[in-house]
Ligand SMILES: [Zn+2]
């Protein structure tokens with residue numbers, strides 16, 4: 074019997090625990106931490122999971138083998154049940170630098186990082202889904218393995234790659250997750266871009282900039298010439314390519330010829346081949362700049378986000394599940410919050426209706442959507458059919474990676490969206506456990522994608538910054 078489009082036990086779990094779950098999401102929000110350093114969030118997740126049916130949950134230091142309670146915890150993995158199928162419900166824990174803001178309807182900066190991508194809500198959607206599903210699995214004697222993964226570093230592009238190295242996704246039959254956003258909730262696939270991110274260092278010779286400039290070899294000159302080369306490169310790459318850079322060290326003072334300077338690049342493109350080609354040509358620009366300035370050049374590939382192979386049948390399945398689950402019911406206060414926030418951000422009154430500010434979920438399924446940014450959920454798609462459903466949880470009109478998202482992610486607007494999205498994940502996974510035909514269909518589709526091996530994609534050596 075279903076209640077509110079959910080197995081009755083899943084529904085019951087949410088009825089009993091929604092408030093606690095909101096507190097957990099707010100706790101993660103109030104302690105924003107950068108990717109791979111998600112200590113508080115991991116501990117809060119561990120505490121929630123262990124008190125809600127996952128006594129064997131572990132805190133893992135991703136990438137160094139799964140360990141318990143290490144000094145620098147950063148991911149949480151919890152499991153229930155045994156045998157096949159193995160279904161993964163995946164969350165995120167990390168925040169973004171410089172995006173701290175109050176949970177108020179306006180700009181109220183808080184120094185330091187903030188949940189400007191709403192990952193505390195992803196954590197809550199996955200946590201709620203896993204706890205509710207575990208409860209239902211026990212009540213109904215469901216066979217199979219549920220694995221909750223709270224991943225530590227989507228924003229630094231390495232969280233899931235490190236977990237993949239630990240084998241966390243290797244035996245999964247399906248992996249599902251949700252990401253919030255200032256658009257309507259949708260379970261349609263959305264392709265992203267691939268990234269190869271590089272940190273490029275130049276070493277020259279220091280000198281007095283006025284006294285003996287001829288004795289110096291400026292590492293900053295090299296950085297600038299590399300950037301100049303890349304600006305010219307832009308014209309001669311395919312249209313899907315994007316390049317962004319940040320000078321991470323430009324020397325100490327104008328009157329010192331800097332013997333060290335560095336620049337970080339994100340090379341993005343629509344597929345693994347284009348992005349590799351782009352990265353190699355960026356490296357050539359660096360080599361050329363080193364030649365011109367008589368400096369030494371050290372390129373380091375710091376992370377990869379590979380092509381995300383979207384499993385369309387899995388999305389369609391989750392869409393159908395989501396259609397049965399009632400939409401979020403926003404209150405007048407929620408609409409007022411969203412309105413004030415957008416007005417504060419734009420500096421003008423908005424003529425948007427309540428429904429435009431906090432839209433209902435998308436009711437139609439139109440298949441593959443326009444390209445979005447990128448996510449390391451891509452990594453999971455090399456191991457099993459993966460769906461990354463998205464949207465809801467912040468006011469329409471908010472830009473991505475923004476303080477308006479931080480504000481909403483600490484408010485009931487974000488929490489309500491995360492609860493509903495979690496219900497979609499929980500019910501989707503619950504029904505999938507008893508639906509081998511669905512799993513077979515997703516795998517049959519997966520085989521048509523001709524996915525290269527993960528090792529092949531990661532054949533370039535990744536180094537720490
Ligand atoms: Zn983000």
Ligand SMILES: [Zn+2]
Nearest residue numbers: 190192227252
């Ligand atoms: Zn994100």
